[in-house]
Amino acid sequence: MNTQNLSQPVSSPSLSIEDHRKMHVVVVGHVDHGKSTFVGRLLNDTDSLPNGKIEQVRKNCAIEGMEFEYAFLLDALIEEQEQNITIDTTRIFFRTKQRAYAIIDAPGHKEFLKNMVTGAASASAALLLIDAKEGVMDQSRRHAFLLSLLGVKQLVVLVNKMDLVNHDEATYEKIRTEYSAFLKTLGLNAVHFIPIAAKHGENVVERSTKMNWWKGPTVTEALDNFAHEDDLTGLPLRLPVSDIYRFDERRIIAGRVEAGAIRPGDELIFQPGGRRSTVRTFEDWPGPQSREVVGTGGSASVTLSEQIFVERGQVASHPSNQPRVGREFRARIFWLGKEPLQQNKTYRLRLLTQNVEAVIAKIEKITDASTLESKEGTSVPRDSICEVIVRATRNIAYDLHNECPITGRFALEEGGRIHGGGIILDAISKSEAPSGKVTASERGARAGHPPAVVWFTGLSGSGKSTIAEAVERRLFDACRNVIRVDGDDLRVSLNRDLGFSAADRAESVRRASAVAGLFAGTGHITLVTLIAPLAADRAKARAALANHTFIEVFVDAPLAVCESRDVKGLYAKARRGEIAEFTGISSPYEAPEAPEVHIKTDKTSQEEAVDLVLSAIDKVLQGKGDDWEV
Amino acid sequence: MSRNAQNDHLTRLEQTSIHVFREAFANFRSVCMPWSMGKDSNVLIWLARKAFCGKIPFPLLHIDTTYEFPEMYEFREKAKAIHGIDLIVRVNEDAIRRGIGYSTHDPVTVTHELKTVPFKAAIDEFKWDALVTGIRRDEDPTRAKERWFSPRSAEGNWDYKDQPPEFWGQFASTAPEGGHVRVQPLLEWTELDIWEYIRRENIPNPTLYFSRNGKRFRSLGCHPITHPVDSPASNIDEVIEELKLTKTSERAGRAQDHVGRNSMQELRAKGFM
Numbered sequence: 001m002n003t004q005n006l007s008q009p010v011s012s013p014s015l016s017i018e019d020h021r022k023m024h025v026v027v028v029g030h031v032d033h034g035k036s037t038f039v040g041r042l043l044n045d046t047d048s049l050p051n052g053k054i055e056q057v058r059k060n061c062a063i064e065g066m067e068f069e070y071a072f073l074l075d076a077l078i079e080e081q082e083q084n085i086t087i088d089t090t091r092i093f094f095r096t097k098q099r100a101y102a103i104i105d106a107p108g109h110k111e112f113l114k115n116m117v118t119g120a121a122s123a124s125a126a127l128l129l130i131d132a133k134e135g136v137m138d139q140s141r142r143h144a145f146l147l148s149l150l151g152v153k154q155l156v157v158l159v160n161k162m163d164l165v166n167h168d169e170a171t172y173e174k175i176r177t178e179y180s181a182f183l184k185t186l187g188l189n190a191v192h193f194i195p196i197a198a199k200h201g202e203n204v205v206e207r208s209t210k211m212n213w214w215k216g217p218t219v220t221e222a223l224d225n226f227a228h229e230d231d232l233t234g235l236p237l238r239l240p241v242s243d244i245y246r247f248d249e250r251r252i253i254a255g256r257v258e259a260g261a262i263r264p265g266d267e268l269i270f271q272p273g274g275r276r277s278t279v280r281t282f283e284d285w286p287g288p289q290s291r292e293v294v295g296t297g298g299s300a301s302v303t304l305s306e307q308i309f310v311e312r313g314q315v316a317s318h319p320s321n322q323p324r325v326g327r328e329f330r331a332r333i334f335w336l337g338k339e340p341l342q343q344n345k346t347y348r349l350r351l352l353t354q355n356v357e358a359v360i361a362k363i364e365k366i367t368d369a370s371t372l373e374s375k376e377g378t379s380v381p382r383d384s385i386c387e388v389i390v391r392a393t394r395n396i397a398y399d400l401h402n403e404c405p406i407t408g409r410f411a412l413e414e415g416g417r418i419h420g421g422g423i424i425l426d427a428i429s430k431s432e433a434p435s436g437k438v439t440a441s442e443r444g445a446r447a448g449h450p451p452a453v454v455w456f457t458g459l460s461g462s463g464k465s466t467i468a469e470a471v472e473r474r475l476f477d478a479c480r481n482v483i484r485v486d487g488d489d490l491r492v493s494l495n496r497d498l499g500f501s502a503a504d505r506a507e508s509v510r511r512a513s514a515v516a517g518l519f520a521g522t523g524h525i526t527l528v529t530l531i532a533p534l535a536a537d538r539a540k541a542r543a544a545l546a547n548h549t550f551i552e553v554f555v556d557a558p559l560a561v562c563e564s565r566d567v568k569g570l571y572a573k574a575r576r577g578e579i580a581e582f583t584g585i586s587s588p589y590e591a592p593e594a595p596e597v598h599i600k601t602d603k604t605s606q607e608e609a610v611d612l613v614l615s616a617i618d619k620v621l622q623g624k625g626d627d628w629e630v
Numbered sequence: 631m632s633r634n635a636q637n638d639h640l641t642r643l644e645q646t647s648i649h650v651f652r653e654a655f656a657n658f659r660s661v662c663m664p665w666s667m668g669k670d671s672n673v674l675i676w677l678a679r680k681a682f683c684g685k686i687p688f689p690l691l692h693i694d695t696t697y698e699f700p701e702m703y704e705f706r707e708k709a710k711a712i713h714g715i716d717l718i719v720r721v722n723e724d725a726i727r728r729g730i731g732y733s734t735h736d737p738v739t740v741t742h743e744l745k746t747v748p749f750k751a752a753i754d755e756f757k758w759d760a761l762v763t764g765i766r767r768d769e770d771p772t773r774a775k776e777r778w779f780s781p782r783s784a785e786g787n788w789d790y791k792d793q794p795p796e797f798w799g800q801f802a803s804t805a806p807e808g809g810h811v812r813v814q815p816l817l818e819w820t821e822l823d824i825w826e827y828i829r830r831e832n833i834p835n836p837t838l839y840f841s842r843n844g845k846r847f848r849s850l851g852c853h854p855i856t857h858p859v860d861s862p863a864s865n866i867d868e869v870i871e872e873l874k875l876t877k878t879s880e881r882a883g884r885a886q887d888h889v890g891r892n893s894m895q896e897l898r899a900k901g902f903m
Contacts, residue, residue, distance in 0.1 A: 022639070051877045093768055093820060102818070114795035118777070121797030150797070242649070243656040247685045254681075256649045285684040299648040301683050312656055336795055350800050353656070409798055416804030417794050 022093070023228060026104040026120045026152065029129035030139035034160040038129060038198035039092060039103055040070030045205035046220065048094035049073070070199070098224040113142070113383045114336040117421070120147055125154035125226045127219070132171055132195070133164045136179050141370040145385060148186040149334055149423060151405050155183075156222050157190045163197040167210045185372060192222050232296040235259040236321035238399070238407045239300060240352035241270070241314045252283050253302040253310055258352060258406045261295040262302070262316075270314040271325050271397040275479070277304040309479035313354040315397040315407065323399050323407055327392040328361070328428040333412070334369075334385050337419030341380040341388075341412075349390065350418075351398055351410035358392040358412075389428065394444065400424050440547075443523035447481045451520040452617060453513075453545050456529040457538060457592060458555030459584045460570055461562035463601055463609075464529040467555060470610045472527055475617075483519050485512060487530035500581040506537050513541040520548040525617065533583045535590040551616055554595035555609075558602060559584050640827050644677065647815035649799070650778050651681035651762070654813040657803045658760035661688040661813075664749070665717070667702050667709065668850045669835050670764035670816055673824055675713050676833045677815060678762075689716040691752055695744040696721060697732065697852035705836045712834060718756075722748040732854035740852070759805040762813045768820045769880060776814055777802070784808030821880050822873045829866045840864050849880050 027035045043049050053073065061068045092103050104119035120126065126147050130140050147155065157179060165171045176193040183190055194203055195214050202208035203218045217225070237260030245252040262268075266279045283301040284290035294300040304310075315323055335341045341360060349358035365374040367385045380386045401408030401423035412420045444450045454471070456464040468484055475482040487508075491498070494511055498504040509532050519526040532538050542550050562584065563571040574582035581587040592598075597616045599609045655661055663678065663686075665671050678686045692706065710717055722730075725743040732740055753761070765776055777793055779801035794802045805811045816824075828835060838847045845858035846869075859878070863869040 049877075115793070118793075118796045242652045245683060245687075247682065247687060250683070252683055254652050256645070256652075283683045285680050297642060297645055299645045299652065299681070350803075352799070353653075355803075406798075411798060411800040413800075413803075417802065418796070418800055421795075421797060421800075 022100045022102045023125065023223075023226060024102045024104060024123045025223065025226075026116075026123035026126045027129065028116060028120065028126060028139075028143040028147070029158075029160075030131065030134070030137040030143075033129045033131040033134070033137070033140075034198050035129055036071035036073075037069060038127075038158065038160065038196070038204070040073040041198050041201050041204050042103070042219065043073060043092060043094050044070065045201050046094050046096055096220045096224055101223065113146075116143065117146060117150065117334070117336065120150050120152055121421075123152055124228060125156075125223070126152045127156050127158055127223075128190075129158045129160045129198075130175055130179065132159050132161050132175065135175055136182070138370045140179070141182060141372075142383070144183055144186055144188060145369040145372075146334060148188050149332065149385070149421075151409075151423075153188075154226050155188060155190045156219070157193045158198075158219065159193055159195045160198050162195045162202065162208075162211060163200060167195070167197075167208070169195075169211075169213045182372075191225075192216050194219055194222060232259040232404075232406065233261050235296075235404055237262055237266075237317050238323065238352075238404065239268075239302075239316040240354070240407075241310055241312050241316065242353050243312055244310060245301075250283060250303060251307070253304065253316075254300070255302075255316070255353070256299045257294050257296055259296055259404055260318075261293050262300060263293045267319055268304075268316040269319045269322055270308070270310055270316050271323055272395040273309070273314060273479075274325075275308040275310070276319065277306040277308045279303075280305045307477075309477075313352075313356075315352060315354075323397040323404075324427055325395050325397050326427055327395050329390055329398070329424050330364070330387065330426045330428065331390050331410070331422040331424050332385065332387050333380075333420050333422035335380050335382060335420040337382060337414070339414075339419075340382065341386065341420060343378040343388075346393075347419075348413040349392055349396070349410050350413055351396060352407060354396050356392045356394055356396055358390050361389040361391040363388050387425070388422075390422070398424055400426065440521070440523075443521075447523040449480060449525070450549065451481075451523050452525050452549040452551060453516045453520050454525065454527045454551045454553060454613065454617060455516075455532070455538070455541065456527065456553045456555055457532045457595075459557060459559060459562045459589055460531060460582075461565045461567060462555040462557035463606070464531075464553075464555045467553075467599070467606065467609050467613065468527045468529045470606065471613050471617075474610065474614060475525055480525055481523050482525045482527065484527045484529070485515055485519065487512065487528075490515070490530075500579070500587065502534070502581075505532075505534065506540075509537040509541050510544070513544045516541075517545055517548070520545065531583050531589070533587065533589040535592065538592065551597065551613075552592055552595040553597040553599065553613055553616075554592045556591065556598060556600050561602065640823065640830060643819055643823055644680070644827065646818065647677045648681040650801075650813060650815040651678055653799075653801060654760050654762065654779070654811075655682070655687065657801075658805070658811065658813075660756070660758045661760045661762065662718075662756065662758040663688060663690050663762040665690040665692050665715075666764070666850070667692070667698075667706055667836065668764075669824055669828060669839060670766065670819075672709065672833055672835050673819075673827060674762060674764050674815065675709070675715070676831055679713065686713065686715065689718050689756075691749075692717060692719045693745050693749050693752070694719050694721045695740075695852050696726060697744070697854060699836075699838060699850070699853050699856075701836055701838055702850070705834075709834055718752065720748045720752045722751075732852065737855045740855075744852075753810060758810055760811050760813050762815065764816050765812075765814045766816050766819050766821070766824075776812075776817060778814055778817055779803070780812040780814065781806050782809050782812060822870065825866060825870050825873060829870065839869065841868075 027039055029035055057072045058068045061072060094101050094103060104123055128143060130136060159172050159175050172195045180190065194216060195211055196203040196219060198204060202210065203214065205218060205220050207218055238258045239255045239262055240258060241253055242255045245254055262279060264279050264281055267276060268279060269276045280303045282290040282294065283303060317323055343360055343363045346357050346359045349356050363378055363380060364387045366377050366380050367374045369385050399407040408424045410422055411418045456468050458464050465486060472482050472484050490512060495508050498508050509530065512528055512530050516526045516528050566572055570579060571585065573579045574585040583589050597612050599612060663674060722744050725747065730740060730743045767776060777796045780788065781802050782788055783806055802811060838850060840846055841861050841864040844860060844862060846861045846863060847856065847858050850856060861872060863872045
């Protein structure tokens with residue numbers, strides 16, 4: 001039986017819950033400058049390895065005829081041992097006497113810069129290793145540049161492999177002087193440059209006896225002096241909306257407070273859009289009491305006093321201290337994509353929960369991350385840094401990075417994958433905004449949604465207008481630009497000269513689609529209710545409106561039901577022969593073969609029908625690449 | 631501990647996990663949460679209820695190997711009622727008919743046949759594009775490389791050599807064609823965090839975790855290959871005190887992890903959780 005004794009005390013220090021809060025530290029540096037060896041040694045010397053781990057790795061090394069190295073402790077996957085490099089961001093936990101740490105062993109291999117970014121972005125401090133013998137290399141500089149972009153401010157440089165340079169102070173000094181100057185140009189400042197020999201554990205936890213000239217701290221002493229990341233609770237409130245929940249009668253705005261704090265009774269403004277309401281309650285589960293305040297990092301479940309339109313992506317703030325709203329800004333970007341970043345190309349821009357299309361309007365300069373030299377160009381290769389003008393297709397809420405880092409940075413995505421990130425340096429003033437003809441996308445940007453034409457077809461009395469009216473009401477209440485074009489209304493106005501012949505019906509459909517096109521052109525979601533019995537006429541309408549999203553809704557009610565309702569008394573008249581060519585009685589109705597929405601009124605309630613139409617509108621508009629929710 | 635305290639370690643972990651749950655639900659068309667009924671899984675249920683204000687808005691999936699401890703089946707029914715769980719249960723009946731079992735086959739084969747195969751079949755059946763898992767980075771070295779949102783191919787493979795970057799709270803928001811995304815809200819938690827949170831929130835769990843006759847289970851799997859550890863810890867407080875001192879690994883009692891040097895990696899590359 002594979003049992004183990006758990007109760008036997010070991011020397012590892014026990015921690016109280018208060019100092020249990022982990023600090024995330026990233027370990028970076030040029031390939032082969034000793035990061036994995038350092039981390040392995042750190043784990044060993046702080047007594048943080050599970051029992052038997054060292055023995056297991058030593059045994060595996062013996063089996064494969066390799067000399068044991070501390071780096072192997074981390075290299076858990078076969079491929080890594082084959083290539084002798086760390087592939088991906090490994091997270092290892094260890095404890096000093098002071099507190100607990102999560103250490104992120106970021107890779108140094110050039111190909112895996114994206115993993116270094118992933119690791120460093122979640123760290124509150126960084127250890128950067130430089131090989132004393134090799135000195136400052138390409139990745140030493142590149143990693144520092146990325147740390148400055150990612151906002152990691154606490155940095156300690158470890159001058160490693162001092163054993164290979166006879167523990168020589170002059171060699172150490174030369175590296176320190178050269179590299180401090182480089183860091184200064186990035187606005188970074190290393191708290192310490194510590195000379196170490198990770199392989200032998202010198203100045204890692206234990207003080208080296210071979211470098212008596214070093215009077216500063218060991219690595220663990222330096223780590224214990226790091227402060228936790230800044231608390232952003234003192235900043236203005238930024239609550240990006242993650243979702244709106246309607247699981248029961250409550251309508252809950254869900255989101256995480258990214259900066260500042262929120263309380264019931266606070267007045268909120270949601271940007272873009274600018275609608276205001278007041279926080280009524282927090283709906284914390286399991287209750288019975290909810291929090292009195294939700295601070296930075298807290299997930300909030302908010303109900304509002306007024307039923308205003310809110311959607312994912314908007315940022316709630318206090319009206320007295322709002323984010324900027326705009327669609328054009330200057331940014332510094334780091335690019336990790338296999339394909340180069342291209343000027344004039346459109347990407348998806350993700351900022352908090354906002355997700356919009358954005359074009360790289362201009363690449364202003366491309367900076368070599370290791371030499372800091374700048375050049376011009378229209379395409380930016382992988383692992384480079386550049387300054388660009390970004391123009392989103394619609395307004396977004398943001399801050400400048402130096403005002404509020406968390407709302408002043410974004411990721412760029414293409415094909416569902418993140419390829420780069422950036423920080424916002426300046427807003428572009430209005431005078432640089434486009435001039436000339438107002439475009440459809442500008443109208444869409446102002447409305448907050450693209451237009452669409454929703455065409456309700458079906459027999460007289462099938463319920464087209466009733467459903468359309470309810471859909472209109474829902475969209476209107478959701479602050480959408482919506483209008484209804486009713487066939488009966490047209491018949492007494494624009495179509496007053498038309499009868500019921502096939503030719504007149506075709507003309508009626510043509511006129512209705514022209515009217516719908518005008519409304520859609522102004523950015524409206526246009527609901528048309530017209531029998532339009534002939535498939536050919538409907539196809540022409542669809543073709544005429546090809547510039548817009550077209551949703552055909554077939555309101556499919558059995559003739560007998562329509563006739564029994566006969567709200568307008570038309571069926572009775574038709575049966576008496578008082579109306580010629582009445583659809584369903586004396587004129588054919590060609591049912592649509594592939595409508596976007598098919599409502600069988602004998603099987604679907606009115607409410608369900610409305611939901612079906614709304615979700616089709618929602619889906620089609622989302623498919624156009626815009627966040628949109630009814 | 632004050633419920634308003636935002637800065638304590640457990641609350642920070644909890645709030646981050648809630649954010650991960652919410653982003654997953656907002657981003658994906660169809661979410662499912664596999665449920666092992668173990669402690670991590672039960673913490674996930676609790677966090678989901680917090681994220682969605684009491685209601686879990688997606689189904690849970692139990693892959694029943696038929697080798698669960700009897701107490702686990704009792705616990706399943708109890709927890710289902712407490713949390714109002716919409717539960718899907720799947721068994722690989724075909725493998726059982728073919729006589730696949732621990733008395734005749736090695737643990738890696740049985741785990742593959744009775745867990746991974748029906749798991750993949752359920753994904754094919756329900757077309758989920760996001761699966762919430764209870765994976766923690768501290769469990770096993772291969773898991774240390776995981777992301778919050780981890781895309782899997784249609785074959786369920788994990789391309790750990792070319793993972794998408796993940797920073798500033800921006801996750802991989804689309805599943806690969808025909809594949810899905812693993813959503814891992816417990817990534818930053820440790821075993822000790824899990825138990826301290828269970829104690830703080832009073833989350834229901836199977837009593838197999840507590841010592842009987844000097845032994846307790848630290849990790850629960852199929853009964854023929856899951857072994858108890860020597861431990862006098864008979865309640866949550868004692869378990870927590872024990873974990874603060876231990877240096878043995880959590881999954882030491884899980885036989886399928888120890889068959890070959892890289893058995894865990896092989897299992898995971900084939901789609902094991």
